Amino acid sequence: MTIFVTGGAGYIGTHVILELLEQGYAVVAADNFVNSKPSAVARIKQHSGIDFSFYEMDIRDSGRLNEIFTAHCIDCVVHLAGLKAVGESVEQPLGYYANNLDSTISLLSAMRAHEINKIVFSSSATVYSGNNEMPLTEESRIGDCINPYGWTKFMCEQILTDCARIGDGCAVALLRYFNPIGAHESGLFGEDPRDTPNNLMPFIAQTAMGKFSHLNIYGGDYETPDGTGIRDYIHVVDLALGHVAAIHYLCKHPGVSTFNLGTGRGVSVLELVTAFEQSTGISISKKIIARRPGDLAICVADVEKAKRELSWESKKSLHDACTDTWRWQSTNPNGYDS
Ligand code: NAD
Ligand code: UDP
Numbered sequence: 471m472t473i474f475v476t477g478g479a480g481y482i483g484t485h486v487i488l489e490l491l492e493q494g495y496a497v498v499a500a501d502n503f504v505n506s507k508p509s510a511v512a513r514i515k516q517h518s519g520i521d522f523s524f525y526e527m528d529i530r531d532s533g534r535l536n537e538i539f540t541a542h543c544i545d546c547v548v549h550l551a552g553l554k555a556v557g558e559s560v561e562q563p564l565g566y567y568a569n570n571l572d573s574t575i576s577l578l579s580a581m582r583a584h585e586i587n588k589i590v591f592s593s594s595a596t597v598y599s600g601n602n603e604m605p606l607t608e609e610s611r612i613g614d615c616i617n618p619y620g621w622t623k624f625m626c627e628q629i630l631t632d633c634a635r636i637g638d639g640c641a642v643a644l645l646r647y648f649n650p651i652g653a654h655e656s657g658l659f660g661e662d663p664r665d666t667p668n669n670l671m672p673f674i675a676q677t678a679m680g681k682f683s684h685l686n687i688y689g690g691d692y693e694t695p696d697g698t699g700i701r702d703y704i705h706v707v708d709l710a711l712g713h714v715a716a717i718h719y720l721c722k723h724p725g726v727s728t729f730n731l732g733t734g735r736g737v738s739v740l741e742l743v744t745a746f747e748q749s750t751g752i753s754i755s756k757k758i759i760a761r762r763p764g765d766l767a768i769c770v771a772d773v774e775k776a777k778r779e780l781s782w783e784s785k786k787s788l789h790d791a792c793t794d795t796w797r798w799q800s801t802n803p804n805g806y807d808s
Pocket of ligand 1: 476477478479480481482483500501502503504505506507527528529530549550551552553554569573592593594595647648649650
């Protein structure tokens with residue numbers, strides 16, 4: 471089977487491609503490097519020992535997509551390309567809507583023209599409304615997103631759902647990721663933020679490297695056992711394996727299927743910091759400051775549906791995620807430029 475991976479040079483894309491190659495899939499990938507580097511692709515080829523076709527291109531370029539779909543016989547698409555910085559999406563909403571929606575629309579149009587009818591889409595827990603009971607099931611309310619990034623995921627889910635209704639035998643998997651962390655255990659692949667990291671784990675790792683004097687903890691007065699926010703942190707390799715499971719599933723299940731990809735376990739900010747300290751032996755200076763606007767107290771997945779229907783569940787521990795993050799960060803202080 472040949473899988474077309476968009477956003478293949480990114481944090482999740484590199485891990486998805488590694489797992490696909492490992493399991494014998496043929497891969498064709500594309501990325502415009504707006505948030506990634508060509509060296510990530512070179513590393514995949516070197517580490518796996520497998521060459522695959524890679525296209526530097528914007529997924530909005532439908533002419534190029536048509537050329538690729540003519541040159542390769544694609545069985546399924548994994549659509550990861552997208553802009554993902556929440557704060558930036560508030561400052562540049564049009565750029566986010568244009569990139570994330572237009573790329574999905576041109577991809578679906580080209581797929582339709584070439585009769586490719588299976589797609590796995592990277593959605594997010596941000597599509598859920600803020601006032602749901604925890605844990606979140608796939609039936610929890612969606613919408614009322616608190617930023618343009620979340621709305622782009624919500625709208626793409628709707629576009630994919632509408633297209634599946636008209637396409638005979640179309641199969642769509644909407645994967646709602648919780649909080650991906652960690653890195654490949656080889657130490658060669660991981661998250662490589664362009665600027666100051668927005669997310670907790672890369673900020674902890676860069677603080678451990680001495681790039682920042684301390685970690686700011688956004689809020690110590692939430693209604694949680696230690697007062698800090700609780701999230702569902704999933705190892706990126708487990709997440710990547712969830713995509714492989716979704717591809718299997720789509721071969722037998724037409725229509726639209728939605729799955730939470732998380733661990734089902736809630737971990738507070740302080741617990742994650744402690745886990746990192748215990749796994750690495752490095753202590754992290756921290757200060758509790760005001761809450762970050764828009765943050766929920768708790769966001770945890772109910773993962774029963776993915777376990778039941780995809781026969782998939784996360785296997786790696788928080789300790790694995792911390793150890794793998796530190797191996798990547800400490801041996802690649804400048805990310806893929808190292
Ligand atoms: P990433 O930024 O590392 O990877 C996304 C890749 O898409 C980048 O390499 C970027 O250069 C590329 N890209 C963006 N727009 C493009 C375009 N128009 N054409 C071609 N390439 C384009 O992000 P990631 O963490 O790997 O996330 C992958 C997907 O998963 C994204 O859609 C993101 O929104 C989604 N997601 C990520 C998280 C997370 O916490 N990392 C959580 C939920 C959902
Ligand atoms: N957080 C924090 N300091 C940081 C970054 C994040 O205290 O520098 C907290 C944030 O308030 C949330 C959790 O860590 O409770 C996870 O945040 P992240 O941005 O990684 O993911 P989110 O769940 O917001 O998408």
